Amino acid sequence: MSAPRDDRSAPGSEVPQIDDSILLGMRSFRQPLWRALVQCALFLTIAGLGLSMVFGQPPRPDIGWPIAAVGLLAGILVPGLTTIGRRRRVELFDEGFVVHELFRTRHYRWSEVSEFGLATLLPGRGMRQTYVVYDARGDHGALVGFNRFLSGKGRSLPIGIEPADLPGNAVTVAYAMNAWRQRALDREAGRTA
Numbered sequence: 001m002s003a004p005r006d007d008r009s010a011p012g013s014e015v016p017q018i019d020d021s022i023l024l025g026m027r028s029f030r031q032p033l034w035r036a037l038v039q040c041a042l043f044l045t046i047a048g049l050g051l052s053m054v055f056g057q058p059p060r061p062d063i064g065w066p067i068a069a070v071g072l073l074a075g076i077l078v079p080g081l082t083t084i085g086r087r088r089r090v091e092l093f094d095e096g097f098v099v100h101e102l103f104r105t106r107h108y109r110w111s112e113v114s115e116f117g118l119a120t121l122l123p124g125r126g127m128r129q130t131y132v133v134y135d136a137r138g139d140h141g142a143l144v145g146f147n148r149f150l151s152g153k154g155r156s157l158p159i160g161i162e163p164a165d166l167p168g169n170a171v172t173v174a175y176a177m178n179a180w181r182q183r184a185l186d187r188e189a190g191r192t193a
Contacts, residue, residue, distance in 0.1 A: 018175055020179050020183075022166075023175055023176040023179035023180075024176075024179055024180060024183060026092070026163050026164075026165070026166065026168075026172075026176040027091065027092050027164075028089060028090070028091050028092065028163075028164040028165075029089060029090040029157070029161040029162060029163055029164060029173050029176075030083075030086060030088065030089040030090075030161055030162065030164050031082050031083050031088040031089070031158065031160055031161055031162075032083075032160070032162050033083055035079075035082075035083070035160050036079035036080075036082060036083035036084070037079070039075075039078055039079045039082070040075045040076075040078075040079045041075075042075075043071050043072070043074040043075030043078065043079075044071060044072070044075040045071070046067065046070070046071030046074070046075075047067070047068045047069075047070075047071030047072040047075060048068075048071070049067060049068075049071070050063075050064045050065065050066070050067030050068030050069070050070075050071055051064060051068045052064070053067065053068075054068065078102070081102060082102060086100070087100055087101065087102050088100065088101060088102060088158045088160075088161065089158075089161065089164075090157055090158070090161060090173075092176075092177075092180050094184065095109060095110070095184070096108045096109040096110050096112070096184075097110075097177070097180070099157060099158070101158055108136060110180065110181045110184035110185060111184070111185065111188060112136055112137040112138075113134050113135065113136050113137070113181065114134050114135040114136075114153065115134070115178060115181070116132050116133070116134045116173075116174045116177040116178050116181070117132070117133050117134070117152065117153060117174065118130050118131070118132060118133070118170060118171065118174055119131055119132075119133045119150070119151035119152065119153070119156065121159065129159060129160075130169070130170040130171070131156050131157065131159040131160075131170050132156060132157040132170050132173050132174045132177065133147075133151045133152065133153035133155065133156045133157075134153050134154075134155050134156075134157075134177075135148075135153050135154050135155065136154065136155055139154040139155065157173065157177075161173060163176070
C-alpha cells in the first residue's frame with residue numbers, strides 16, 4: 001500500500017502524513033553549525049594552498065600570499081556571517097516570509113509565491129544536494145530564467161538551511177513553507193467569502 005498523496009509535495013513524490021501543527025510551529029530556518037565548519041575548512045584549505053605556494057619550490061610569494069589571505073579572510077567571514085551572524089536564514093510570519101542571504105534580504109507575501117517544491121543540485125548520489133524552490137509574482141530576468149531552466153522554479157531558499165528548533169532538512173522546510181502558505185491562502189479565502 002502506498003503512502004497518501006499530499007498536494008504540498010513536489011510533483012510525483014509520495015509522502016507520509018505530517019501533522020500540520022508541527023509544521024506551523026516552525027518559524028525559522030537557518031544554516032546549521034556543521035555547515036559553517038565545513039565552509040571554514042574549505043576556505044582554510046585554500047589558504048593552505050596559498051601558503052604552500054609561498055614556501056614551495058620554486059617559491060611564489062607574489063601569488064601565494066594573496067591566495068592565503070583571501071582563503072583565511074573568507075574562512076573567518078563567510079561562516080561567521082552566515083551562521084553566527086545569522087545572515088543565511090528564513091523567518092516565517094502570518095503575512096509572509098523573509099529570506100536573509102549573505103548580501104541581501106527579501107520580503108515576500110504568501111499570496112505572491114507559488115507552491116514550494118524541491119530541486120537537486122548535483123545528480124551524483126554522494127554529492128546530491130536538495131534545496132527548496134518557488135516562483136514569486138513578477139519574477140523576470142536572466143538569472144530567474146536560468147534558475148527556472150535548472151529547477152523548474154525561478155527562486156530558491158538558501159541551500160542547506162534547516163529548522164532552527166527541530167531536526168529536519170530541505171523536505172521538512174518545503175512542507176513547512178507550504179503549510180504556512182496554505183494557511184494564509186485559506187484565511188484570505190475565508191475573508192473574501
